[in-house]
Amino acid sequence: MGFLSELVDKLARRPEDIRAENLRHWINTLPDITPLSEASARQRHKVAGVIQNIRIDPRTGRDSLEATITDGSGTLIAKWLGRPKMSGIRLGAGLIVEGVVGTQDGDLVLLNPEYELVPGPEHG
Numbered sequence: 001m002g003f004l005s006e007l008v009d010k011l012a013r014r015p016e017d018i019r020a021e022n023l024r025h026w027i028n029t030l031p032d033i034t035p036l037s038e039a040s041a042r043q044r045h046k047v048a049g050v051i052q053n054i055r056i057d058p059r060t061g062r063d064s065l066e067a068t069i070t071d072g073s074g075t076l077i078a079k080w081l082g083r084p085k086m087s088g089i090r091l092g093a094g095l096i097v098e099g100v101v102g103t104q105d106g107d108l109v110l111l112n113p114e115y116e117l118v119p120g121p122e123h124g
Contacts, residue, residue, distance in 0.1 A: 023050060023072030026121035030096065036074030039101050039108055046098040047076060047110075050120045051091055056084055069095055076101070076108040078115065094120030 027033055027048055034045040049069030057064045063084035068077050078097045080086060089095075099113035 020070075020072035022121050023070065026094075027071045027073075030118070033096070036069075036071045036076050036108065039074070039076065041101055041103045041108070044098070044100050046096065047071065047101075048094065048096040048118070049076065050122075051089065051093050051095055054089060054091060065089065067095065069097070074108070076110060077104070078110050078113050080112055088117045092120060092122065094118040 024035070027035055030048050032046055033048045036047055036049065039045045039047055047069075049071040051067045052070050052075070053066075053068040055066050057066050057079070062082040064079055064081045065083045065086055066077050066079045067089055068075055076097070078095065094117065096116040096118055097110050097113035098115075099110045102109050102111065
């Protein structure tokens, strides 16, 4: 009966919950990564996630690229000032970013972070 109960539990879970769990597991396989839920403002962190949103921010006077990443425990916006596009930055891509974390409108933000594209859990 235990196997059937576990199967029913798995089938009843929301896809978002399963994806978040898979992302958290993926993050744990990457070396020296701080989960987004543990990242704090004014501290240098190396974080990773999957790009879930990309936008061009025209507010700075020069277009800036923003990529919102998630790791299943939280989200962070990586923002490159004066860069309206960057090779390899696309939805669903795995991304490791490093720098001093700040906040903007309640969101964690990294300005002009060092970055590395990596295969995400769905692609790697």
